Amino acid sequence: MRITQARYPLAFWQALKVNPVPMAWGDVFPALKQGVIDGTDQTENVARLRLADVCKYFTRTKHMIGLFFFLVNDKWWNSLEPATRAGMTKIIAADMAKARQASMNLTQTSTEQLKAKGVQVLDLSPVEMKKFRQAERKVWKKFEPEIGKEWLDKVTAFAKKIPES
Numbered sequence: 632m633r634i635t636q637a638r639y640p641l642a643f644w645q646a647l648k649v650n651p652v653p654m655a656w657g658d659v660f661p662a663l664k665q666g667v668i669d670g671t672d673q674t675e676n677v678a679r680l681r682l683a684d685v686c687k688y689f690t691r692t693k694h695m696i697g698l699f700f701f702l703v704n705d706k707w708w709n710s711l712e713p714a715t716r717a718g719m720t721k722i723i724a725a726d727m728a729k730a731r732q733a734s735m736n737l738t739q740t741s742t743e744q745l746k747a748k749g750v751q752v753l754d755l756s757p758v759e760m761k762k763f764r765q766a767e768r769k770v771w772k773k774f775e776p777e778i779g780k781e782w783l784d785k786v787t788a789f790a791k792k793i794p795e796s
Contacts, residue, residue: 632644632649632650632651632652632668632669632670632671632672633651633652633653633654633659633662633663633668633670633671633672633731634651634652634653634654634671634672635653635672636653636655637653639774640653640672641653642773642774643694643766643767643770644672644768646766646767646769647763647766652668653669654668656688660681660682660683660685663682663685663686664685670686670688671686672695673689673740674695675689675691675737675738675741676734676737676738676741677689677718677741677745678737678740678741678744678745678748679737681759683745683749683750684748686750687748687750687751687763688751688753689745689750689751689753690753690754690755691752691753691754691755692755692760692763693760694763694767698713698723699724699727699730699731699734701727704754713796769772771783
């Protein structure tokens with residue numbers, strides 16, 4: 632299965648006894664078509680991509696979400712006038728909120744879109760999801776020293792507030 636070229640996804644899928652293959656996005660479609668890989672690690676936003684042309688199954692694991700962030704050079708940002716920074720912050724926050732809403736809308740409609748393209752959408756059983764989450768937590772522990780326990784505790788607390796759907 633294709634994953635991004637990063638240490639965390641590699642450790643995560645290895646913990647699940649999957650054979651992850653770090654691969655650049657540009658190589659995914661040919662690799663899927665040629666059978667070099669059998670699948671790829673994606674969110675439900677896959678519905679907007681052409682992956683349905685080469686993948687006929689989508690398993691909902693709910694293990695990741697699309698992230699939206701804005702990065703700038705700290706020195707440049709701090710050199711801006713306070714009013715300019717405030718205005719940009721307001722615009723960036725509004726754009727990020729729109730992007731998050733669009734992503735949530737796509738997630739909510741993805742099942743129908745995928746099925747319309749002939750993709751079979753699968754859900755893990757509650758027992759399988761529990762095993763999946765337990766494996767994920769072990770990887771979190773492995774990365775805790777560099778991520779920080781405080782941050783992981785915040786993420787865990789936030790995740791508990793999200794209703795299962």
